[in-house]
Amino acid sequence: MHLEQAMKEQLIVFDTTLRDGEQSPGASMTREEKVRIAKQLERMRVDVIEAGFPAASNGDFEAVKAVADAIRESTVCGLARALENDINRAGEALRGAASGRIHTFIATSPIHMERKLRMTPEQVVEQAVRAVQWARRWTDDVEFSPEDAGRSDPDFLCRVLEAVIDAGARTLNIPDTVGYNLPWQFGELIRTLRERIPNSDKAVFSVHCHNDLGLAVANSLSAVLNGARQVECTINGLGERAGNASLEEIVMAVRTRQDVFPCDTRLDTTQIVPASRLVAGITGFAVQPNKAIVGANAFAHESGIHQDGVLKHRETYEIMRAEDVGWSANRMVLGKHSGRNAFKTRLAELGIVLESEEALNAAFARFKDLADKKHEIFDEDIHALISDEATFAQADRYKLLSLKVCSETGETPHAIVVLSDNGEERRAEADGGGPVDAAFRAIESIVQSASDLLLYSVNNITTGTDAQGEVTVRVNKGGRIVNGQGADTDIVIASARAYLNALNKLMSGEVRAHPQVTP
Ligand code: MN
Numbered sequence: 001m002h003l004e005q006a007m008k009e010q011l012i013v014f015d016t017t018l019r020d021g022e023q024s025p026g027a028s029m030t031r032e033e034k035v036r037i038a039k040q041l042e043r044m045r046v047d048v049i050e051a052g053f054p055a056a057s058n059g060d061f062e063a064v065k066a067v068a069d070a071i072r073e074s075t076v077c078g079l080a081r082a083l084e085n086d087i088n089r090a091g092e093a094l095r096g097a098a099s100g101r102i103h104t105f106i107a108t109s110p111i112h113m114e115r116k117l118r119m120t121p122e123q124v125v126e127q128a129v130r131a132v133q134w135a136r137r138w139t140d141d142v143e144f145s146p147e148d149a150g151r152s153d154p155d156f157l158c159r160v161l162e163a164v165i166d167a168g169a170r171t172l173n174i175p176d177t178v179g180y181n182l183p184w185q186f187g188e189l190i191r192t193l194r195e196r197i198p199n200s201d202k203a204v205f206s207v208h209c210h211n212d213l214g215l216a217v218a219n220s221l222s223a224v225l226n227g228a229r230q231v232e233c234t235i236n237g238l239g240e241r242a243g244n245a246s247l248e249e250i251v252m253a254v255r256t257r258q259d260v261f262p263c264d265t266r267l268d269t270t271q272i273v274p275a276s277r278l279v280a281g282i283t284g285f286a287v288q289p290n291k292a293i294v295g296a297n298a299f300a301h302e303s304g305i306h307q308d309g310v311l312k313h314r315e316t317y318e319i320m321r322a323e324d325v326g327w328s329a330n331r332m333v334l335g336k337h338s339g340r341n342a343f344k345t346r347l348a349e350l351g352i353v354l355e356s357e358e359a360l361n362a363a364f365a366r367f368k369d370l371a372d373k374k375h376e377i378f379d380e381d382i383h384a385l386i387s388d389e390a391t392f393a394q395a396d397r398y399k400l401l402s403l404k405v406c407s408e409t410g411e412t413p414h415a416i417v418v419l420s421d422n423g424e425e426r427r428a429e430a431d432g433g434g435p436v437d438a439a440f441r442a443i444e445s446i447v448q449s450a451s452d453l454l455l456y457s458v459n460n461i462t463t464g465t466d467a468q469g470e471v472t473v474r475v476n477k478g479g480r481i482v483n484g485q486g487a488d489t490d491i492v493i494a495s496a497r498a499y500l501n502a503l504n505k506l507m508s509g510e511v512r513a514h515p516q517v518t519p
Pocket of ligand 1: 210
């Protein structure tokens with residue numbers, strides 16, 4: 001490492017996939033899913049993981065607690081309004097964290113103070129200070145956000161921020177809540193705040209940008225050039241509306257342009273693509289092929305001139321290496337001759353902990369089945385297998401016993417399905433527009449969920465025609481939305497598994513971390 005690099009300041013990566021990302025309609029996650037994503041973020045060396053909003057619901061409280069208990073290497077953060085009760089819930093959820101942070105916020109724009117909070121500016125300053133002091137009773141690591149900072153009076157913003165630094169806030173997060181800022185303006189705002197607030201050197205400045213104008217990453221980078229040392233972002237840019245700033249784009253822009261940035265992150269970038277896949281699979285939000293860094297085509301050179309150039313000298317057309325962001329970290333790890341011990345070791349390396357010996361045995365049996373159908377078992381396959389295993393480990397009411405589908409040119413597709421309904425075998429047949437439709441109709445005729453299918457997507461987990469298909473379905477019943485996943489080398493079977501996974505969640509009334517209703 002060059003001396004210059006060694007002396008670079010650290011840019012703190014604050015991932016909010018599990019909190020803000022989860023707020024995108026349909027992206028809500030179960031506690032177990034949140035823990036799995038958090039483990040991957042920890043493996044990637046994300047500095048701070050915002051795990052949820054504990055006061056929002058019991059489900060969210062339990063999810064934040066589970067993440068705090070499971071994560072050792074990253075700081076785990078809980079969001080709280082500037083209210084004692086919210087802060088106490090966050091503090092309690094984070095009790096088991098190796099390093100816990102409370103993130104509290106209150107709106108500072110005239111419109112929010114008058115219309116939403118019905119408070120005077122003086123009352124807002126007082127409450128912000130009280131909240132930070134209260135949070136400090138739980139932890140030294142307190143972050144404060146003035147909500148709607150972009151539309152707040154800069155003088156007032158300086159006053160609030162100076163007061164909360166004195167009260168003990170270590171991180172000041174400036175959100176562009178509605179995605180309205182332009183890069184040079186936003187950078188200017190950060191510079192102004194740092195220059196005008198007398199005690200600004202006692203806190204880390206952070207930014208939280210939304211992508212409504214496609215500028216979330218540009219605004220974040222502009223802020224970094226003007227002194228921000230924490231960026232709040234999400235995997236794949238997941239988030240409400242057009243999403244949050246994308247973690248992978250910010251991290252790789254800073255890493256690739258070290259000639260420009262005075263700081264760098266401590267991220268292991270080879271974990272980016274696995275993280276992207278895990279989040280896409282769990283939420284059902286597929287990544288567009290031309291998405292920077294993590295899109296399937298991000299490193300594909302098609303034109304003859306480019307291919308020729310890359311073959312002669314890679315740097316003619318490539319500014320980053322695909323393997324540096326994890327595209328070929330996709331190493332083959334196991335095959336049909338791998339034993340139980342090798343399987344268990346690999347699970348441990350991937351940070352996957354199975355609760356019991358039975359769970360391990362069941363997962364190993366499914367691994368062997370898969371290895372019979374597919375020669376090379378990649379890390380992604382193991383993740384999918386464990387997702388499925390987690391699904392099966394639940395005390396599900398319905399289980400798929402067998403599925404037969406006939407699909408032939410000129411004929412109506414027909415499916416015969418046998419399910420176990422609390423141990424009792426039930427059989428149904430149905431026609432459909434296609435094999436998946438026929439299978440779903442047969443399943444629905446047994447379950448009778450009366451739900452609507454909102455989304456159906458298939459992705460190949462790895463490449464090749466023997467790859468596993470990972471299917472995500474999203475169903476809605478009376479405003480309750482749940483996702484289901486299934487993976488198999490046969491995509492019709494994967495589809496049936498995904499559909500049953502969703503219906504089991506729907507019928508069990510399982511509390512999701514972040515309850516949502518359709519708009
Ligand atoms: Mn946000």
